[in-house]
Amino acid sequence: MNVHEPERRLVTLSDVARAAGVGESTVSRVLRNQGSFSKRTQDRVAEAVARLGYVPNRLAGMLAGSGSTAGAKLVGIIIPSLTNIVFPDLLRGANAALDHDGFQSVIGVSDYDPEREEALIGALLSWRPAGLIVTGLEHTAGAVARLRASGIRIVEMIDTDGDGLDIVVGFSNRGVGCDSARHLLARGYRRIGYVGHDITRDLRAAKRLAGFRETLREAGHPLAETEIAPGPSSAAAGRAALGRLLARRPDLHAVYFSNDDMALGGYFHCLAEGVAVPGRLALFGFNALDIAAAMPQPLTTIRTPRLEIGAVAVERLAADGPAETVDLGYELIAGATA
Amino acid sequence: MNVHEPERRLVTLSDVARAAGVGESTVSRVLRNQGSFSKRTQDRVAEAVARLGYVPNRLAGMLAGSGSTAGAKLVGIIIPSLTNIVFPDLLRGANAALDHDGFQSVIGVSDYDPEREEALIGALLSWRPAGLIVTGLEHTAGAVARLRASGIRIVEMIDTDGDGLDIVVGFSNRGVGCDSARHLLARGYRRIGYVGHDITRDLRAAKRLAGFRETLREAGHPLAETEIAPGPSSAAAGRAALGRLLARRPDLHAVYFSNDDMALGGYFHCLAEGVAVPGRLALFGFNALDIAAAMPQPLTTIRTPRLEIGAVAVERLAADGPAETVDLGYELIAGATA
DNA sequence: AATCAGATTGGCAGCGCTGCCAAACCCTGT
DNA sequence: ACAGGGTTTGGCAGCGCTGCCAATCTGATT
Numbered sequence: 001m002n003v004h005e006p007e008r009r010l011v012t013l014s015d016v017a018r019a020a021g022v023g024e025s026t027v028s029r030v031l032r033n034q035g036s037f038s039k040r041t042q043d044r045v046a047e048a049v050a051r052l053g054y055v056p057n058r059l060a061g062m063l064a065g066s067g068s069t070a071g072a073k074l075v076g077i078i079i080p081s082l083t084n085i086v087f088p089d090l091l092r093g094a095n096a097a098l099d100h101d102g103f104q105s106v107i108g109v110s111d112y113d114p115e116r117e118e119a120l121i122g123a124l125l126s127w128r129p130a131g132l133i134v135t136g137l138e139h140t141a142g143a144v145a146r147l148r149a150s151g152i153r154i155v156e157m158i159d160t161d162g163d164g165l166d167i168v169v170g171f172s173n174r175g176v177g178c179d180s181a182r183h184l185l186a187r188g189y190r191r192i193g194y195v196g197h198d199i200t201r202d203l204r205a206a207k208r209l210a211g212f213r214e215t216l217r218e219a220g221h222p223l224a225e226t227e228i229a230p231g232p233s234s235a236a237a238g239r240a241a242l243g244r245l246l247a248r249r250p251d252l253h254a255v256y257f258s259n260d261d262m263a264l265g266g267y268f269h270c271l272a273e274g275v276a277v278p279g280r281l282a283l284f285g286f287n288a289l290d291i292a293a294a295m296p297q298p299l300t301t302i303r304t305p306r307l308e309i310g311a312v313a314v315e316r317l318a319a320d321g322p323a324e325t326v327d328l329g330y331e332l333i334a335g336a337t338a
Numbered sequence: 339m340n341v342h343e344p345e346r347r348l349v350t351l352s353d354v355a356r357a358a359g360v361g362e363s364t365v366s367r368v369l370r371n372q373g374s375f376s377k378r379t380q381d382r383v384a385e386a387v388a389r390l391g392y393v394p395n396r397l398a399g400m401l402a403g404s405g406s407t408a409g410a411k412l413v414g415i416i417i418p419s420l421t422n423i424v425f426p427d428l429l430r431g432a433n434a435a436l437d438h439d440g441f442q443s444v445i446g447v448s449d450y451d452p453e454r455e456e457a458l459i460g461a462l463l464s465w466r467p468a469g470l471i472v473t474g475l476e477h478t479a480g481a482v483a484r485l486r487a488s489g490i491r492i493v494e495m496i497d498t499d500g501d502g503l504d505i506v507v508g509f510s511n512r513g514v515g516c517d518s519a520r521h522l523l524a525r526g527y528r529r530i531g532y533v534g535h536d537i538t539r540d541l542r543a544a545k546r547l548a549g550f551r552e553t554l555r556e557a558g559h560p561l562a563e564t565e566i567a568p569g570p571s572s573a574a575a576g577r578a579a580l581g582r583l584l585a586r587r588p589d590l591h592a593v594y595f596s597n598d599d600m601a602l603g604g605y606f607h608c609l610a611e612g613v614a615v616p617g618r619l620a621l622f623g624f625n626a627l628d629i630a631a632a633m634p635q636p637l638t639t640i641r642t643p644r645l646e647i648g649a650v651a652v653e654r655l656a657a658d659g660p661a662e663t664v665d666l667g668y669e670l671i672a673g674a675t676a
Numbered sequence: 677a678a679t680c681a682g683a684t685t686g687g688c689a690g691c692g693c694t695g696c697c698a699a700a701c702c703c704t705g706t
Numbered sequence: 707a708c709a710g711g712g713t714t715t716g717g718c719a720g721c722g723c724t725g726c727c728a729a730t731c732t733g734a735t736t
Contacts (some may be wrong), residue, residue, distance in 0.1 A: 060694085103446065363687080
């Protein structure tokens with residue numbers, strides 16, 4: 001509809017200035033509500049902006065303002081996936097805080113691929129953001145070098161088990177695994193299995209499993225069996241994987257899942273096969289999905305402060321505080337399945 | 339860690355040019371792999387870039403390139419929510435296509451608020467994107483004016499029931515409602531109810547309901563009862579709402595839900611209350627969530643081409659084709675609940 | 677050796693906006 | 707009428723990069 005028009009040049013700030021009969025910098029000041037100007041000027045500028053349908057060019061603004069404080073109102077965010085609702089939630093939390101501070105975000109999705117993350121870091125840095133929020137503590141050497149060289153604030157979110165580059169906001173995934181194991185042990189479960197998805201890519205899941213396994217071992221009831229579904233987590237994968245696990249080890253008392261999606265699938269398997277939960281088999285998830293809480297038997301799981309992580313990440317980025325690790329903790333939800 | 343350093347100026351293209359002993363435009367050409375240059379030059383530039391750790395400044399690049407074809411490699415996307423997995427899926431589809439064409443995206447979330455959408459349109463336009471992808475066909479007058487004035491390509495996605503501004507990619511939500519009703523009627527269900535979430539905000543859900551209701555009425559079996567849960571859709575809301583609906587109308591044969599989240603909740607209600615599905619009560623959802631397919635009884639629902647919508651939206655935006663409506667259709671999944 | 681098309685290169689004017697600074701203005705008080 | 711201090715204002719030089727164009731170089735051809 002528009003593309004073929006005779007190259008109508010867009011309205012610029014200078015057009016507005018001319019139309020309002022004031023100088024360019026005056027328009028700029030009025031639009032950013034910064035510095036001082038008279039009411040009369042303000043009205044004239046507002047009128048001209050409305051009449052001409054002026055839309056400021058942020059590109060130019062950020063370029064001109066770069067170097068100064070007000071310059072960058074942009075945050076880059078890299079998440080590993082959009083498939084798992086966890087990450088949209090993180091974005092949601094970040095977005096709310098971002099809006100609040102007048103920031104905008106540019107988002108990259110790495111598909112759990114470190115190489116891709118490195119490339120995304122480069123791409124996002126080229127926007128000259130005020131800060132970058134990435135997922136997890138593990139990055140390629142190249143990625144770390146780029147982050148370091150960028151000179152901007154970095155937030156690594158979700159995971160606190162390790163050393164961060166700058167700010168770290170999250171919780172201990174290892175701790176989650178330990179506490180999950182302790183809960184199952186406390187409830188008397190002894191022969192315990194694990195059903196997970198591809199852990200070589202999801203390092204946080206691997207850390208949870210490590211904590212879980214170690215706690216069980218220390219208690220003298222080592223992890224009896226594991227079943228890893230290829231590909232990303234999903235209810236279907238969880239259902240199938242639990243089926244395979246139980247085929248090998250029908251004597252298990254409880255199963256720990258890499259997350260609620262998988263656990264939900266496991267629950268459905270039990271429902272379909274008539275396996276009594278938790279009487280015959282206990283199920284334990286991770287992430288406290290809404291759906292898992294609405295089930296006839298609410299899933300026993302761990303709630304993580306997803307929205308809060310996103311919000312705090314943005315907040316710290318904007319705050320110019322010291323490099324530090326913020327542990328937002330987690331909460332065990334004792335449902336009806338374990 | 340970085341903020342307090344002595345304002346080290348970032349490496350610019352001109353630094354690279356000097357270091358490589360070539361002109362600025364040569365560096366620019368090499369970096370964009372455009373125009374011609376010798377192998378020797380390319381190597382020298384590559385070396386300098388690596389040695390200096392140069393990161394191009396996209397802001398400057400886009401500003402300088404604006405007006406030309408190659409200029410804008412940016413697409414703005416506005417979605418109403420991140421809570422429902424549908425929208426991340428749309429983003430996922432768009433992202434894949436975007437990467438393919440070397441585009442980047444800037445995302446805005448409107449929270450189903452038309453005013454907020456209008457504001458976001460302004461915000462995204464100020465990035466001077468090559469195109470904008472928005473959700474649905476209904477916008478405020480101001481939003482329409484801005485979109486029209488922008489002179490860029492617009493894609494309205496998900497809904498094809500109405501007139502679009504430029505390109506429309508989606509399916510008929512009304513048609514979904516009609517076909518859902520036809521399916522239930524064909525299976526012999528007569529006393530049919532509806533459980534939905536706040537429809538004043540989710541206009542697509544309202545269109546589905548309208549189609550559903552009309553088809554039932556025309557068949558002589560008008561919608562028996564509706565129950566609207568306040569707030570966004572969720573399994574918990576669906577479960578509670580079905581409870582309320584059945585309390586009023588225990589004689590219903592089937593219930594149509596505004597989407598799978600709600601339907602899942604409804605299914606859990608039945609499970610918990612011992613209502614036989616579909617013998618005693620049939621359930622019909624919308625969106626074909628993975629989870630719904632993994633249940634012991636797969637949910638009867640409608641699969642929508644979410645990834646494809648996102649991908650096609652981007653594709654059309656880049657293609658510079660005519661303004662048109664692309665109907666990607668949908669598919670009825672005859673599960674075990676209706 | 678002169679010629680010529682094509683490949684390769686560098687210089688420089690913007691892109692639209694903001695920061696800085698000097699100029700103009702305003703209102704007191706004297 | 708004039709100085710003094712604050713408030714408003716406009717001009718203009720960049721921000722870092724790309725587009726354009728003229729200059730230079732290359733190798734083959736006559």
